[in-house]
Amino acid sequence: MAEPLTTAWPCEISLAQVDRGAVSLRLEPSAEQRKAIAKQLSLVSLEALSAEVHLSSWLDGASISGILRARVVQTCSATADDFETPIDARFSLKVLPANSQNAPQEEFGDLGADPDGDDPPDVLEGEMIDVSGYVVEHLALELDPFPRKPGAVFVQPPEPTEISPFSALKSLSLKREED
Template identity: 85%
Template sequence: MADPVTAPWPCEIPLSQVDRGAVKLRLEPSEEQRSAIAKQLGIVSLEALSAEVFLTSWLDGAEVSGVLRARVVQTCSATADDFETPIDARFNLRVLPANSENAPQEEFGDLGADPDGDDPPDVLEGQTVDVSGYVIEHLALELDPFPRKPGAVFVQPPEPVELSPFAALKGLNLKDDQG
C-alpha cells in the first residue's frame, strides 16, 4: 500500500472517493489549529497531534480506522499544576450515508444492544466523512476527565470542628463601639 497522503486540516472525504479505492491520509493540524482544538476540548494546550487514517469501502458507506498520536497539557485535578501527557490511540468506526437502507433504525426503548458488540455505524448528514472531526472525537475519548499528574496525591482539607450556623458569629466583636 502506498504511503499516506498528507491532507489539509480540517479534512472531509467524499464517500464517492472511498468507493473508487482505499484512502490513506496523514493529518497534522497547524499550531493555530491545535490551539483551537485545545480550546474546544477544554485542555491547557495540544502540543502535538498527528493521525494516520485509513478509509475503505463498507456496504454503501465506509470503514474508518486510524492511529492518533498527541501530546496534551492538562491541569492536575489534585495539585492544579499543568502537566503533559502523551496519547497514542487506535480507533475504528463505520459510517453510512443518511439515505442508506443499511442505516440502523432507531427504536425507542430498545435495550437489546450488546455492550460487547460493535458500535452501530454513524449515519452521516451528507455524502462526506468528516475525518478530522473523528480524530478530535477519539482524542477527546482518550482524555482523562480528572487528570492527575504522576505522583500527585490529593490531600483532604481538615473538616471544620464546629459546624453550628452560629460558629461564624462567635468571632465577631458585637460590642457597641459608641462611647
C-alpha cells in the same frame, strides 16, 4: 500499502472518492488549529497532534481506521498543576450515508444492544466524511476526565470543627468575658 497522503486540516473526504478505492491520509493541524482544538476539548494546550487514517469501502458507506498521536497538557484534578500526557491510540468506525438501507433503525425501548459489541455505524448527514472531526472525537475519548499528574495524591483538607455562623460571635463574647 501506499504511503499516506498528507492533507490539509480540516479534512473531508467524499464517499464517492472512497468507493473508487481506499484512501490513506496523514493529518497534522497547524499550531493555530491545535490551539482551537485545545479550547474545544478544555485542554490547557495541545502540543502535538497527528493521525494516520485509512478509509475503505464498506457496504454503501466506509470503514475508517487510524492511529492518532498527541501530547496534551491538562490540569491535575488533585494538585491543580499543569502536566503533559502523551496519547497513542488506535480507532476504528464505520459510516453510512443517510439514505442507506443499512443504516441502523432507532427503536425506542430497545434494550437489546450489546454493550461489548461493535458500535453501530455513524450515519452521515450528507456524502462527506469529516475525517478531522473523527480524529478530534477519538482524541476526546482518550482524555481522562479527571486527570492526575503522575504521583499526585489528593489530601482532604481538615474539616472545620465548628461550622456555625455564630461560632465567630461566640469566640468574641468569650474574649470579652476574659477581659
